[in-house]
Amino acid sequence: MKCLHCDGDKFEEKNCRFTPEVKGEEVEIVVPAMVCTKCNIPLMNDAQMSQLRKAAADTYRKAHGLLTSEEIVNFRSLFDMSQAAFANYLKIGEASIKRWETYFVQDISQDEHIRLKCDEAYAEYSALNVHWKSHPPDIYSGNRRFSWELFKQAVRYLIKFTKSPLFLNKALFYIDFKHYQLNGMSITGTRYAHLEYGPCPQQYENLIDFMIREGTLIQSDGHTLKSIETADLSIFSDSEKEILELVANLAKPDGGKKLLKLSHQEDAYKNSESMALISYEFAKHLKI
Ligand SMILES: [Zn+2]
Numbered sequence: 368m369k370c371l372h373c374d375g376d377k378f379e380e381k382n383c384r385f386t387p388e389v390k391g392e393e394v395e396i397v398v399p400a401m402v403c404t405k406c407n408i409p410l411m412n413d414a415q416m417s418q419l420r421k422a423a424a425d426t427y428r429k430a431h432g433l434l435t436s437e438e439i440v441n442f443r444s445l446f447d448m449s450q451a452a453f454a455n456y457l458k459i460g461e462a463s464i465k466r467w468e469t470y471f472v473q474d475i476s477q478d479e480h481i482r483l484k485c486d487e488a489y490a491e492y493s494a495l496n497v498h499w500k501s502h503p504p505d506i507y508s509g510n511r512r513f514s515w516e517l518f519k520q521a522v523r524y525l526i527k528f529t530k531s532p533l534f535l536n537k538a539l540f541y542i543d544f545k546h547y548q549l550n551g552m553s554i555t556g557t558r559y560a561h562l563e564y565g566p567c568p569q570q571y572e573n574l575i576d577f578m579i580r581e582g583t584l585i586q587s588d589g590h591t592l593k594s595i596e597t598a599d600l601s602i603f604s605d606s607e608k609e610i611l612e613l614v615a616n617l618a619k620p621d622g623g624k625k626l627l628k629l630s631h632q633e634d635a636y637k638n639s640e641s642m643a644l645i646s647y648e649f650a651k652h653l654k655i
Contacts, residue, residue, distance in 0.1 A: 368401070368410070375405035383409045385419060389427040390472060396422045420470035433478045436468050442485045443468075446492060446581055447516070449596060455582035457484055491577055502558075509543055509553020509647040516602060518555040518568075521611065522578065524598035528615050531590045532575055533564060534623030537630045538614050540566040541655060544635065546610045548650040554607045561639040565630045569644065617655060629654050 369376050378401040385400075386393050398419045400409035411419065425435045434442075443453045443464075450468070454461040457480065467473050473481070504512045521542060522535065529535040543553035558569040568574060575592070578584040585593045600608055618626055630636060635649035 370403040370406060370408065370410065372408050373403065373406040375403045377404040378402060378410065379404055381409070385423075387419065387423045389423050392427065394423050394426040394430070396426050398422050417469070424470040424472050427472055431475075433473060433475070434481060436470075439464075439467050439481065442481065445485075446488055447519075448581060448583065452582040452595060455585075455595065456488070456580065457481065488581055491580070504556065506646050506648060507558045507644045508556045509547040509650075510551060511553050511556035513556035513558075518557060518574065519578065519583065520598045520600070520602055521555055522575075523583070523594040523596060524600065524611055525615060525618070526584070526592050526594050528618040529623040530592060532571065532592065533590075534618065534627055535575075535592070536567040536571055537565055537626045538618050538623055539568055540630060540635075541614045541617075541626060541653075542607075542610050544647060544650040544653055545614065545655060546607060547647045548653055549610070550606055553647065554603070554610065559635075559645045561636060561641055561643055561645055563641075565627060566633070566636055566645055613655075626655075 368378060370378075380399050381402045382397050383400045383402065384395065384397050386395050388394075396419065398415065400411050400415055400419075402409045421436060425437070427433075428435050443450070446453075446456075448456065450464045451461050454464045457464075459477075459480075463471075463473075463477075467477075502508065502513070504510050521539060525538045525542070526535055529538045539555070539557065540559050543555055543557055543559070546552065546554045559566045560569045575584065579586055579592075583594060583596060585595055587593060600611070603611065614626070633649065633654060634652045635645050638649065639645045
């Protein structure tokens with residue numbers, strides 16, 4: 368690296384003051400730069416340059432009451448969404464998210480849109496969280512507290528083989544009950560209810576709806592669901608992974624039709640009352 372002004376070749380990293388323009392407005396920032404030891408003129412490498420752009424954009428955002436790049440990233444991570452999922456949830460291009468999370472300043476209407484959508488998602492998310500997490504683990508949750516994270520990853524994994532809520536719900540029922548039968552604990556902590564179409568996660572519509580609204584599931588023709596991300600199986604224990612695979616293999620040949628039929632013959636279904644929660648005690652006599 369050579370100084371563009373005096374040909375000097377010794378540099379020191381120093382915090383320097385700059386006054387770049389953002390949207391026609393001058394902002395003042397202090398960021399690190401390489402300073403020529405001979406003539407004191409700063410020079411920047413690529414990393415420092417992008418740091419400068421980001422600092423300039425964030426200074427402008429703060430001055431105008433807009434969300435900073437970090438706040439946008441925080442919103443996204445709060446819901447555990449990828450940039451693609453977040454873009455889908457906000458109904459905007461993924462490229463915009465990438466730029467907003469760095470140096471491209473969103474305009475006021477975009478800023479309001481992000482806040483509104485995130486507040487909405489947050490309200491729903493916490494309502495579901497409170498509802499499910501406030502119940503202590505018992506025989507109806509398979510001795511385990513409900514976990515959103517485990518539920519979501521299980522859905523992402525099983526939806527590949529089952530495709531619609533009707534079949535997905537049975538696959539979920541089987542992973543939780545089978546794991547309870549073998550290990551005394553369910554996988555996701557989900558409570559299942561006896562519904563007309565078989566055993567279903569309690570409030571499954573809210574759970575699946577939330578995943579659709581947040582953009583991690585896509586509904587293509589009214590019934591078929593697709594996950595836009597591959598499941599992260601690393602959060603499951605070995606015994607949980609085994610059961611997930613077992614149920615996936617049973618669902619694979621016919622999309623879960625056999626599981627659906629079987630689920631109606633289970634004691635868990637035949638001996639529980641319509642609309643009532645199903646006790647995991649019935650897992651003793653599972654047909655798979
Ligand atoms: Zn110089």
